[in-house]
Amino acid sequence: MAYVCAAAIFLSAFLLFQVQPLIARQFLPWFGGLPSVWTTCMLFFQCLLLAGYGYSHWMAQKVAAKRQVQIHGGLLIAVSLLLGAQTIIWGAPLLPGMDWAPNAEGSPLIQLLSLLALSTGLPYLLLSTTGPLLQSWFARAYPSRSVYRLYALSNAGSLLALLSYPIFVEPFFRLRTQGALWGALFVLFVALCLLFGLRTQWCFQEKIVSDKEKAPGKSSDTRECLEAPHLLQWLSWIVLAMIPSAMLLAVTNHISQEVAPIPFLWIVPMVIYLGSFILTFESDYWYRRPVFIALFCLSALIAVNALYLGHVMPLGVQVVAFLALLFATCMICHGEMARRRPAARYLTSFYLSSSIGGAVGGLFVGVAAPMLFLGYWELNLSIIAAWIAVLLTPPPRRRGKLVKGLGACWLVFLMLALGAEMLPKENDLERFRDFYGKYSVDKTVDKENRLFHRLFHGKTLHGVQRGEPREMIPLTYYSEQSGVGRLFRDYQKFVGDKSLKVGIVGLGVGTLAAYARAKDEFVFYELVPNMIELARGRGGYFSFLQDAAAAIETVPGDARIALDRELREKGSRQYDLLIIDAFSSDSIPAHLLTLEAFDLYLKHLAPEGVIAVHISNRFIDLNPILRMAAHQKDSYYSIVAYDIEGNWVTPSLYSFLTPSSRVAQALTFAKFQPGRLADGSPELEKMVLWTDDYTPLLPMIQWME
Numbered sequence: 001m002a003y004v005c006a007a008a009i010f011l012s013a014f015l016l017f018q019v020q021p022l023i024a025r026q027f028l029p030w031f032g033g034l035p036s037v038w039t040t041c042m043l044f045f046q047c048l049l050l051a052g053y054g055y056s057h058w059m060a061q062k063v064a065a066k067r068q069v070q071i072h073g074g075l076l077i078a079v080s081l082l083l084g085a086q087t088i089i090w091g092a093p094l095l096p097g098m099d100w101a102p103n104a105e106g107s108p109l110i111q112l113l114s115l116l117a118l119s120t121g122l123p124y125l126l127l128s129t130t131g132p133l134l135q136s137w138f139a140r141a142y143p144s145r146s147v148y149r150l151y152a153l154s155n156a157g158s159l160l161a162l163l164s165y166p167i168f169v170e171p172f173f174r175l176r177t178q179g180a181l182w183g184a185l186f187v188l189f190v191a192l193c194l195l196f197g198l199r200t201q202w203c204f205q206e207k208i209v210s211d212k213e214k215a216p217g218k219s220s221d222t223r224e225c226l227e228a229p230h231l232l233q234w235l236s237w238i239v240l241a242m243i244p245s246a247m248l249l250a251v252t253n254h255i256s257q258e259v260a261p262i263p264f265l266w267i268v269p270m271v272i273y274l275g276s277f278i279l280t281f282e283s284d285y286w287y288r289r290p291v292f293i294a295l296f297c298l299s300a301l302i303a304v305n306a307l308y309l310g311h312v313m314p315l316g317v318q319v320v321a322f323l324a325l326l327f328a329t330c331m332i333c334h335g336e337m338a339r340r341r342p343a344a345r346y347l348t349s350f351y352l353s354s355s356i357g358g359a360v361g362g363l364f365v366g367v368a369a370p371m372l373f374l375g376y377w378e379l380n381l382s383i384i385a386a387w388i389a390v391l392l393t394p395p396p397r398r399r400g401k402l403v404k405g406l407g408a409c410w411l412v413f414l415m416l417a418l419g420a421e422m423l424p425k426e427n428d429l430e431r432f433r434d435f436y437g438k439y440s441v442d443k444t445v446d447k448e449n450r451l452f453h454r455l456f457h458g459k460t461l462h463g464v465q466r467g468e469p470r471e472m473i474p475l476t477y478y479s480e481q482s483g484v485g486r487l488f489r490d491y492q493k494f495v496g497d498k499s500l501k502v503g504i505v506g507l508g509v510g511t512l513a514a515y516a517r518a519k520d521e522f523v524f525y526e527l528v529p530n531m532i533e534l535a536r537g538r539g540g541y542f543s544f545l546q547d548a549a550a551a552i553e554t555v556p557g558d559a560r561i562a563l564d565r566e567l568r569e570k571g572s573r574q575y576d577l578l579i580i581d582a583f584s585s586d587s588i589p590a591h592l593l594t595l596e597a598f599d600l601y602l603k604h605l606a607p608e609g610v611i612a613v614h615i616s617n618r619f620i621d622l623n624p625i626l627r628m629a630a631h632q633k634d635s636y637y638s639i640v641a642y643d644i645e646g647n648w649v650t651p652s653l654y655s656f657l658t659p660s661s662r663v664a665q666a667l668t669f670a671k672f673q674p675g676r677l678a679d680g681s682p683e684l685e686k687m688v689l690w691t692d693d694y695t696p697l698l699p700m701i702q703w704m705e
Contacts, residue, residue, distance in 0.1 A: 002145070004199070005138050008192035009150050012130035013157030015185055017274075020045055021165045021267060022178050023094060023120050029692065030101050030115075031108050032527040032558045032582075033589030035256035036435050038266045039249055040109060043366035044116045045124060046245065046359045052128025053355040057348040059129075060136040069197040072133060076190045079126050083183045086119070092179035093186075094119050098564070104557030108435045123186060130193065132351040137200045139344040147344045152282040159274045162267045174693045229342050234353050240337045240393070241357025242364075243385050244330040248273045249365040250379035251326045255319060257376070257437065257458055265697075269326055276330035280338040287335035293390060296328035297410065300383055304417045307380075315619040315701065329386040336393045374431040375438050380418035387411055429453070430539055436528045441541050443467065452648065453541040455509050455534065460583065463509030464648055465542050472547055474514040475648040477616055483640035483654030484579060486669045487612055488515040491577060494666045503575040503604065505559040505592065506582035506614075509542040510535040516550030523573070524552070525559035527582070532556060560591055563600050573604045581614040588620060590695040597692075598629045598657070608660040610667070611635075616653045620701055626655040628687035630675035635659050638670035 024041045031037045059068050083093040090096050096119055102111040131154045139147045169178055229237075252269045279286035302321035306313050342350050369378040391407050424431065430441040440456045451467035464475045479485055492500065499519040504512055507526035516522050524545075526532050532554050535545050545552050555562050559582065566573060578601050582589050591597060593613070601611050615622040623639055630637035635657040643651050656670050664672035677684045688696060 002138070002142060004192055004196045005134055006150060006153055008189060008196055009131055009134055009154050010157040011185065011189045011192065012127045012134075013154040014161040015182065015189060016045075016124065016127045017158040017161035017270070018165060018169070019094065019120060019124060019182060020270075021162070021170075022175070022182065023116065024266070025170070025693075026095050026119075026175055027112060027115060029560055029591035030558065031112055032436065033591045034436055034527075035253050036437070037112065038256065039253055039366050040112050041116065042249055042252075043362040044113055046355075046362035048121065048124050049128045050352075050355040050359040052125050053132055053348070053352045055125075056129045056132040056136070057352045059133060060348045065137070065140060065200070068133070068137070069200065072129070073194050073197050075126055076193055079122050080187055080190050082122060083186060087180070087183065092176040093183035094123070095176055095179045098561075101561050102557075104562075127186075127189075130189075132348050134193070134196065135344075136348055137196070139347065141200050143344075147347060149282070152278050155274050155277040155281070159271060159278065162271050162274065166267055171694055171696070229346055229349060233340060233342075234349075236340060236393075237337060237350060237353040238357040238360065240333040240340075240389065241354040242361040243357075243382065243389055244273060244276070244326075244333045245358040245361025246365050246378060247326055247329045247361075247382040247386060249362060250376070250382045251322045253365070253376060254379055255322060268323065272323060272327045273330055276327065276334045280331065280334040281341075284338075287331060287338065289332065289335065292328045292331045292335070295324060296332065296386065296390070299324035299328060300387075300414065303383070304414070304421075307418075307421050325383070329382075332386070332390055332393075336389075370433055370435065374424075374433050374440075375422065377422045380422055383418060384411070384414050387414055429541065432530060434528070434530055436530075439530065439534075441534070441539065446648070455542070457583070461650070462583070463511050463542065465509060465511070465544065467541075470543050470547065472514045472544065474511050476511070476650040477614065477652040478511045478514075479642075479649040479652075481644070481649060482642045482652045483656070483670075484512070484581075484612055484614065484652075485515070486640070487577070487610065487654070487656065487667070490667050490669055491610065491663075492517070494663065495576065500576045501574060501606070503573060503578045505578075505580045507531050507535050507554065508581070510544035510548075510552075512579065512581070513544040513548035513550070513552055516548045516552070518549045520550040522548065522550050522552050523555060523575075525555045525557075525562055527556075527558050529556065560597060560600065563604055567600065567603055574606045574609075575604055576606050576609050577612065578605055578609065579612045579614070583614075588617065588622065590690065590697070591692065593622065593625055593629075594690045594692050594695065595629060595632055598633055602633060602635075602659065605659070608663050609658065610663060611657040613655045613657075614652070615655055616651070620697070623655065624686055624688045625690050626657070627683075628689045630657050631677050631684065631687065632689070633657070633659070633675065635675040636661065636664035636672040637675045638664075638667075638672045640670055 020041060024038050027041070028034075028037050059072070063071065086093045096115065100115065100118075102108065102115075131151070135147045135150050138145070138150060173181065248269055252266055255269070256265050299321050302317065303325050306318045306321055337354065365378045369376075387407075387410065391404075391411065425440075425442060427442040427444060428440055429443055430439075432439055437457055442454055442456070444452055444454060446452065452464055453467050454461060455463045461476060465471070466473070474480065474485060477484075480489070499521065500517070502512075502516070502520060502522045503525070504522065505525045507524045507528075508531070510524065513522055513524075524535075526535075535542055536554075537543060537546050545554075563573075580592055580601075582592055598611070605611060613622075613626055615626065626639075627637060629635075636659070638656045639653065640656065641651075641653050642649075645651050656667075656672070657675070658664055658667075658672065664670075690696075
């Protein structure tokens with residue numbers, strides 16, 4: 001029966017962490033493909049984990065052993081029936097259909113949390129109770145065995161779930177198939193729990209358990225503290241669990257914001273986080289405090305530089321530095337937790353306090369930070385808090401004055417360096433942060449002392465306009481020399497006096513409205529309400545929309561959802577030009593570049609229309625994805641680069657797709673090529689197919705650029 005318990009705990013942990021990337025992949029496109037979707041999912045799961053651990057602690061302390069099995073078994077059967085009902089209604093457990101997609105008017109945070117609760121809440125809650133509850137049953141049935149080995153096994157199951165998702169699950173199974181497989185494994189998990197529960201229910205009878213087995217305090221694990229935990233110990237568990245949790249979400253946010261919000265970049269930090277649990281709780285051998293303190297100092301130094309110099313530091317160096325910093329922080333904090341762990345009889349208290357710390361860290365990053373901070377300063381504060389934890393958790397031997405002094409000096413350095421990065425800049429006019437990211441508007445002057453206003457999302461420039469006097473001159477990536485500028489010029493010549501109908505996914509400051517003529521119609525699709533307000537004149541910084549010659553329409557919400565809804569309700573928009581220019585900081589909303597997305601774009605395109613995709617990016621080569629989309633849709637394809645920088649003109653890269661041979665011949669600047677390639681073509685082997693179920697990014701990342 002011990003093996004049945006181990007299998008149930010392992011499978012529960014596997015399902016817990018398999019469902020996280022699965023459900024996030026389902027909802028990511030519904031909320032613009034932003035990193036905040038993953039952060040919110042993590043916060044939701046951490047809070048449910050806390051609720052599950054609280055339930056386990058209450059059951060272990062207040063409910064008779066036999067009654068525990070009956071109550072928990074009944075709940076497991078009820079949730080299994082719920083998953084069956086979801087399968088009947090939605091076609092697969094956990095995954096609601098597009099009818100449940102959010103609307104643009106409501107709060108994205110509340111809508112996402114509501115969807116998570118509806119689809120995943122009860123199954124996840126029951127799974128989260130399994131580890132501590134079954135371990136408490138195991139400790140009573142087998143008091144001479146170390147229960148903390150099962151804790152390491154649980155984390156191993158979680159680790160396997162995370163590693164297997166991007167390698168074996170996502171590439172080979174569609175989302176609804178993933179949901180069905182998850183549901184089947186959940187039923188197997190319920191069967192294992194019921195089997196072990198019935199066995200332990202029999203073992204809990206007074207006549208079955210021997211007096212020797214009932215003797216308290218017997219454990220093979222000499223590392224456990226046999227005394228009852230006191231308040232200070234409880235607080236230390238909470239704090240030591242809180243800091244790695246906050247660091248995990250802050251590092252994931254930072255990496256996803258600057259690269260792309262994809263499962264792989266979510267999973268690697270989670271693997272590090274869980275791996276540290278496995279190493280520190282499986283054996284004392286792996287936690288070497290001086291080694292990880294040295295790693296923390298080195299990685300923190302590089303990370304601080306990356307916060308200032310991220311635009312010039314190679315991506316690979318940045319990612320390795322932040323991941324190493326996360327690993328060092330997790331090993332130090334979880335290593336100290338392992339040293340302070342209690343006897344098995346107090347394990348539910350230990351798990352409850354650690355889950356409280358994890359939830360507090362998640363609430364700090366996911367809820368408090370966006371409301372309190374104007375930037376992603378939770379990462380800065382997490383680094384400082386991690387070092388304070390190092391200073392306040394001394395090693396077994398006494399530290400010398402020199403070591404204490406060096407530690408204090410390093411703390412001062414971190415506070416000064418990271419605090420300076422949080423200070424407002426001299427030329428800032430407005431800074432704000434919402435569910436979609438952090439933004440700032442500043443002013444600057446050129447060599448001729450002309451005033452310009454700039455909009456930044458994160459550290460990426462998203463638009464510039466001359467301040468006084470205002471000019472309707474497109475700048476940066478949208479200049480007349482850029483690919484999109486030449487597209488407007490040549491396409492307007494191609495159609496002559498005919499009015500243009502232009503759809504633009506991504507508003508920025510509305511720069512592309514400068515190309516509108518009086519008879520044209522421009523429609524902007526924009527996810528971020530604050531961006532719409534800025535482009536429409538809030539603060540008086542930008543006036544492209546106000547001063548445009550054409551009629552301008554803005555459609556709020558995610559473009560994929562809006563275009564799909566328009567197609568179903570009103571039919572095709574018949575756009576002459578459909579321009580995809582949506583960025584979150586410098587990262588790519590992957591759901592806007594999938595094969596299904598281009599299928600939708602082509603349905604909204606006029607017969608002689610052009611799809612233009614802005615693919616400028618510091619670290620990612622998106623050309624193989626767009627080239628594959630042209631091949632799959634049998635569309636003519638071109639890529640146009642503009643490399644000259646200066647006079648508020650920024651180097652840019654655009655790709656173009658058109659189904660019309662006439663347009664391909666007329667737009668000579670683009671040098672279109674036939675999209676369809678022969679099977680076995682060497683060029684075809686270099687392409688990458690993105691679908692809604694699979695968006696491999698690693699082949700396109702330029703790590704050392």
